Amino acid sequence: MRSNKVGWLLLTPTLLLLGVFGILPFIYVLFLSFHQWNPFGASPDRIFIWGNNFRRLVFDGEFLLSIWVTLKFAFFAVFSEIVIGYLLAQLFMREFPGRAVFRTIHTLPLIVAPIVVGSVWRLMTTPSIGIIPYYANQLFGIDINIGRDAGTAFMFTVIMDIWHWTPLVTLTLLAALLSLPKEPFEQAQIDGASRAQIFWHITLPMIRPAILATVFIRLMDALRTVDEVWMLTGGGPGAATRYIGLHIWKVVFPKTDYGYGSAISVIVLYLTLVMCWMLYVGLVAPRNKGN
Amino acid sequence: MRPSNPWLNVALWVILSFTTLFPIYWLFVISVKPAVDLFTTPSVILDTVYWRNYVEVFHDPTLRRYMTNSLIVSTGNAVLCSVLAFMACYALSRYDIGGKENIFFWTITNRMAPAAVFLLPFFLLFTKVFVIGDFKLYDTRIGLILLYSTFNLPFAIWTLRPTIDGIPRELDEAATVDGASTWQTIREVIWPLAKPGLAVTFILIWVFAWNEFLLAATLTSFNARTITTGLSEYVTTTGTEWGKMAAISIFTLIPALIIFSMVQRHIVAGLTFGAVKE
Numbered sequence: 101m102r103s104n105k106v107g108w109l110l111l112t113p114t115l116l117l118l119g120v121f122g123i124l125p126f127i128y129v130l131f132l133s134f135h136q137w138n139p140f141g142a143s144p145d146r147i148f149i150w151g152n153n154f155r156r157l158v159f160d161g162e163f164l165l166s167i168w169v170t171l172k173f174a175f176f177a178v179f180s181e182i183v184i185g186y187l188l189a190q191l192f193m194r195e196f197p198g199r200a201v202f203r204t205i206h207t208l209p210l211i212v213a214p215i216v217v218g219s220v221w222r223l224m225t226t227p228s229i230g231i232i233p234y235y236a237n238q239l240f241g242i243d244i245n246i247g248r249d250a251g252t253a254f255m256f257t258v259i260m261d262i263w264h265w266t267p268l269v270t271l272t273l274l275a276a277l278l279s280l281p282k283e284p285f286e287q288a289q290i291d292g293a294s295r296a297q298i299f300w301h302i303t304l305p306m307i308r309p310a311i312l313a314t315v316f317i318r319l320m321d322a323l324r325t326v327d328e329v330w331m332l333t334g335g336g337p338g339a340a341t342r343y344i345g346l347h348i349w350k351v352v353f354p355k356t357d358y359g360y361g362s363a364i365s366v367i368v369l370y371l372t373l374v375m376c377w378m379l380y381v382g383l384v385a386p387r388n389k390g391n
Numbered sequence: 392m393r394p395s396n397p398w399l400n401v402a403l404w405v406i407l408s409f410t411t412l413f414p415i416y417w418l419f420v421i422s423v424k425p426a427v428d429l430f431t432t433p434s435v436i437l438d439t440v441y442w443r444n445y446v447e448v449f450h451d452p453t454l455r456r457y458m459t460n461s462l463i464v465s466t467g468n469a470v471l472c473s474v475l476a477f478m479a480c481y482a483l484s485r486y487d488i489g490g491k492e493n494i495f496f497w498t499i500t501n502r503m504a505p506a507a508v509f510l511l512p513f514f515l516l517f518t519k520v521f522v523i524g525d526f527k528l529y530d531t532r533i534g535l536i537l538l539y540s541t542f543n544l545p546f547a548i549w550t551l552r553p554t555i556d557g558i559p560r561e562l563d564e565a566a567t568v569d570g571a572s573t574w575q576t577i578r579e580v581i582w583p584l585a586k587p588g589l590a591v592t593f594i595l596i597w598v599f600a601w602n603e604f605l606l607a608a609t610l611t612s613f614n615a616r617t618i619t620t621g622l623s624e625y626v627t628t629t630g631t632e633w634g635k636m637a638a639i640s641i642f643t644l645i646p647a648l649i650i651f652s653m654v655q656r657h658i659v660a661g662l663t664f665g666a667v668k669e
Contacts, residue, residue, distance in 0.1 A: 107486025345507035
């Protein structure tokens with residue numbers, strides 16, 4: 101080993117940057133969350149108020165509602181993506197002409213900017229411009245109006261997320277399926293196992309780690325969805341699709357109630373990290389011990 | 392697996408590809424239609440192509456500025472993150488630094504945090520705390536570049552580490568024996584070998600920065616606005632200009648598409664923090 105001085109020297113810029121732009125904001129927001137501070141309010145000075153902001157937060161209906169819809173959204177989106185993604189990965193396991201081309205096409209949505217995804221789906225679903233409401237009305241006589249109906253708006257945010265992120269699930273699960281050994285499957289077929297039996301007793305246990313890792317990655321992303329939903333529904337109608345990130349951005353932030361806003365930020369960060377850690381320890385880590 | 396008719400698969404994938412591509416095609420259709428045609432019966436087939444939206448968007452000085460900003464910010468951020476990550480990974484890989492695995496793990500927690508949580512502290516820091524005389528980080532390109540590093544630098548370190556670890560130590564040692572300084576070793580031995588990995592990291596970060604919206608929308612007001620925020624401005628005017636909105640979306644999409652064709656194989660590894668390799 102050479103002198104560690106050089107090593108620290110090489111590491112310093114990174115630590116400095118992450119310290120100033122990663123840790124400092126965190127400490128700052130934590131500090132503010134114990135204060136009352138609204139520069140444009142009745143008392144513009146910063147006053148230390150202990151944990152009052154957090155007490156207020158527990159009874160904040162809007163905040164609790166937005167947490168609830170976020171969890172609902174994340175659940176429906178990730179669940180559908182895993183199921184659809186798995187089925188598509190299985191389809192890719194077979195040999196057929198043009199497989200590489202189809203795979204490329206399927207990967208495409210992943211690099212589309214979230215904000216563009218939102219604008220794409222807005223153009224698809226806005227009544228009188230979008231093609232979905234038009235044909236839904238023409239063919240089935242259903243009126244689709246994402247600006248008015250909360251359920252429809254919610255459904256389309258989920259559909260949009262499925263369109264955007266299922267390819268990621270497909271490709272991760274495909275990679276897992278491709279890495280499986282062939283023998284257990286051949287043996288099971290010789291023993292006369294049905295397809296359902298093979299799925300439940302062989303495939304699923306073997307790709308479980310990959311599924312859990314994918315769920316983890318997708319869940320973390322789904323919980324912080326902002327851009328595309330803002331573009332599609334603006335959080336509406338009402339607060340039906342105002343997911344937590346949107347809530348902070350559109351409701352908390354403009355109020356200039358910095359103390360209370362900080363408390364919300366701290367709690368959301370805390371919840372995310374705790375959930376992230378719990379998922380990691382509970383789902384992802386055990387497999388590493390096994391192997 | 393049970394042998395099945397391959398053409399059935401092809402047919403299925405044609406339908407699925409249609410589902411994937413149609414929304415983007417529809418974006419294009421809207422972008423090349425005059426406003427008066429939008430509210431008639433939606434037609435899937437393009438009979439006439441109307442390029443005015445693109446011409447207007449392209450000649451709009453505001454949007455041109457936004458696009459320049461986006462280019463500068465993404466490139467600046469990608470350069471900064473790649474270089475710093477390269478240095479950091481080399482240090483983590485080759486030196487016996489106390490608690491280095493903790494440092495490594497800590498960096499990734501930076502990225503797990505939802506960006507929305509940082510809106511308020513960053514806004515206050517940029518407008519009230521990081522102020523030198525008249526200079527504020529708020530609404531500057533350098534502000535955005537530094538800010539994006541919080542999220543992209545950990546990513547770069549995470550994806551670059553295996554590349555640097557994979558370069559045999561014997562090469563460093565041989566270089567040292569031959570009398571090369573640390574700086575020479577890094578420049579002549581490690582950097583060329585790490586180039587392919589670096590390129591992928593660079594490109595993915597470039598796309599992340601290009602696509603970012605939330606932080607750019609909150610922390611810029613005029614000078615440093617990026618193209619994604621420009622796109623959002625067309626929505627707040629309650630969509631009177633759908634055609635232009637679609638045209639800007641296409642403009643936002645193109646650079647990412649070009650890059651996509653370059654590193655298609657690495658995208659999944661990139662998006663899953665290298666958890667999945669293809």
